[in-house]
Amino acid sequence: MRSVVLTAAAIGAVAVTAACGGDGHGSGHTAERPAATATSAPVSTTGHNQADIAFAQGMIPHHRQAVQMVELAERRAGDPQVKSLAGKIKTAQQPEIDQMTAWLREWGAPTASPSVGGHSMHGIAPGDAMPGMMTAEDMTAMERASGNEFDRMFLEMMIRHHQGAVQMASTEMEQGQNPAAKSLAEKIKADQTAEISQMRNLLNNR
Known part of the structure; x- marks a missing residue:
């Protein structure tokens, strides 16, 4: 029973890390790109x-x-x-x-x-x-x-x-x-x- 609880906790930690874009390639990182592009303008x-x-x-x-x-x-x-x-x-x-x-x-x-x-x-x-x-x-x-x-x-x-x-x-x-x-x-x-x-x-x- 203890091993099942530990496995669930580990899965939860991985999910939190992915949601926050902790590896630099998650959805959080991708979602930031359109915002940066939209706010940038030609230098002129x-x-x-x-x-x-x-x-x-x-x-x-x-x-x-x-x-x-x-x-x-x-x-x-x-x-x-x-x-x-x-x-x-x-x-x-x-x-x-x-x-x-x-x-x-x-x-x-x-x-x-x-x-x-x-x-x-x-x-x-x-x-x-x-x-x-x-x-x-x-x-x-x-x-x-x-x-x-x-x-x-x-x-x-x-x-x-x-x-x-x-x-x-x-x-x-x-x-x-x-x-x-x-x-x-x-x-x-x-x-x-x-x-x-x-x-x-x-x-x-x-």
């Missing part, structure tokens, strides 16, 4: 403020103009190093444009500011629209240049363009709230600061 939506929106809305057309400039370099540059740098810039900035566009859509914000300085943000913005932006005249001059003349013009203008992006990224790092946007701003600042040094070296060696 963990919170944002107006600075995050302004950063994305400004940096998208800023990057787009840089892409236009490097596409000109692909066709008109004479120095292989300038063409290589242009390709590097394009490879980095197009995915960033796509990422920031996705964030703005998630945040329910327009993908670009309606206007800057009274001008439409579509296409090339005026030079005073945001830091480092080229004017329409600047872009036309680049389109007409080629070879060594283009290389120098491209390097000088892209340095100025990058300096503007670094300024915008610094503002986001100081004033933004969204972790993903601030992380991207930090990356842009680091990448473009390094590229400014590279372009200055190319200019000095000409």
Whole structure:
């Protein structure tokens, strides 16, 4: 009779252990997973403020103009190093444009500011629209240049363009709230600061 009681107790202990998920694989462990998934959200939506929106809305057309400039370099540059740098810039900035566009859509914000300085943000913005932006005249001059003349013009203008992006990224790092946007701003600042040094070296060696 005693052995039967002990067996029942042992069975009860095993049942309690299984119900509590004591082995790490029981039903208690499995039931926790859906709750964790339901409460987690993409990093970009963990919170944002107006600075995050302004950063994305400004940096998208800023990057787009840089892409236009490097596409000109692909066709008109004479120095292989300038063409290589242009390709590097394009490879980095197009995915960033796509990422920031996705964030703005998630945040329910327009993908670009309606206007800057009274001008439409579509296409090339005026030079005073945001830091480092080229004017329409600047872009036309680049389109007409080629070879060594283009290389120098491209390097000088892209340095100025990058300096503007670094300024915008610094503002986001100081004033933004969204972790993903601030992380991207930090990356842009680091990448473009390094590229400014590279372009200055190319200019000095000409």
